[in-house]
Amino acid sequence: MYKLVRTSRLYEQIVNQIEESIVKGDLKPGDQLPAERDLAQRFGVSRTAVREAVKALREKGLVEAYSGRGTFITDGTTQAVRQSLDLMVKIGQPEGSTHLAEVRSILEPEIAALAAQRIQESELATMREAVAVMDHAGNDPQAYIEADLDFHLALAEGAANPIILSLLDSIIALLREQRLRIFRIPGGPERGQVLHKEILEAVERRDPEKARDAMREHLWQVRRDSEPPVAQLSA
Numbered sequence: 001m002y003k004l005v006r007t008s009r010l011y012e013q014i015v016n017q018i019e020e021s022i023v024k025g026d027l028k029p030g031d032q033l034p035a036e037r038d039l040a041q042r043f044g045v046s047r048t049a050v051r052e053a054v055k056a057l058r059e060k061g062l063v064e065a066y067s068g069r070g071t072f073i074t075d076g077t078t079q080a081v082r083q084s085l086d087l088m089v090k091i092g093q094p095e096g097s098t099h100l101a102e103v104r105s106i107l108e109p110e111i112a113a114l115a116a117q118r119i120q121e122s123e124l125a126t127m128r129e130a131v132a133v134m135d136h137a138g139n140d141p142q143a144y145i146e147a148d149l150d151f152h153l154a155l156a157e158g159a160a161n162p163i164i165l166s167l168l169d170s171i172i173a174l175l176r177e178q179r180l181r182i183f184r185i186p187g188g189p190e191r192g193q194v195l196h197k198e199i200l201e202a203v204e205r206r207d208p209e210k211a212r213d214a215m216r217e218h219l220w221q222v223r224r225d226s227e228p229p230v231a232q233l234s235a
Contacts, residue, residue: 119158
């Protein structure tokens with residue numbers, strides 16, 4: 001199905017071949033790409049080149065990568081939704097952050113409750129690993145933020161509803177930006193970690209009410225940390 005690639009900018013050639021497979025119908029929406037190591041062997045390139053290719057395909061809206069599940073061909077609509085949401089929030093600043101907080105407060109407590117009833121061990125393992133990474137991230141915002149996103153996406157996967165997962169994935173760029181702001185607030189990551197662990201414990205115990213309540217408290221903490229500081233009045 002694939003040809004070996006041998007010249008510079010290898011990832012672009014990988015992208016072109018996968019795009020061609022999509023156009024021909026060899027790859028259809030919902031199809032899963034082989035694992036990174038397998039793709040690297042098939043194309044005769046490094047895993048770094050494959051990683052860059054997948055990143056480019058995601059930016060084009062042709063694939064979506066889900067933590068613990070793999071990379072799947074899309075129908076292109078998720079990227080369109082994500083771009084629309086990004087634009088809406090940017091246009092709506094400073095109200096955009098409030099709108100995002102409201103959407104999360106509607107979605108994520110119920111996601112946590114569903115996950116407490118449906119989650120599989122593989123998704124719990126991803127959540128535990130994400131918590132461990134955040135514990136040791138120190139002053140590395142990228143490591144903390146990506147692990148934080150992995151935690152919430154694994155929870156959404158645990159809800160076992162593909163529409164929920166698509167909705168959460170469509171706002172991932174907004175969530176990443178929000179987390180970066182919170183990471184810079186003194187004590188923000190530590191407060192978040194306390195509640196991440198409460199959510200994880202509730203899900204592990206299969207307690208939907210406790211999971212819902214812990215997520216609500218976490219989102220309230222995020223909202224407080226996201227708010228701009230009130231200016232001090234001069235005497």
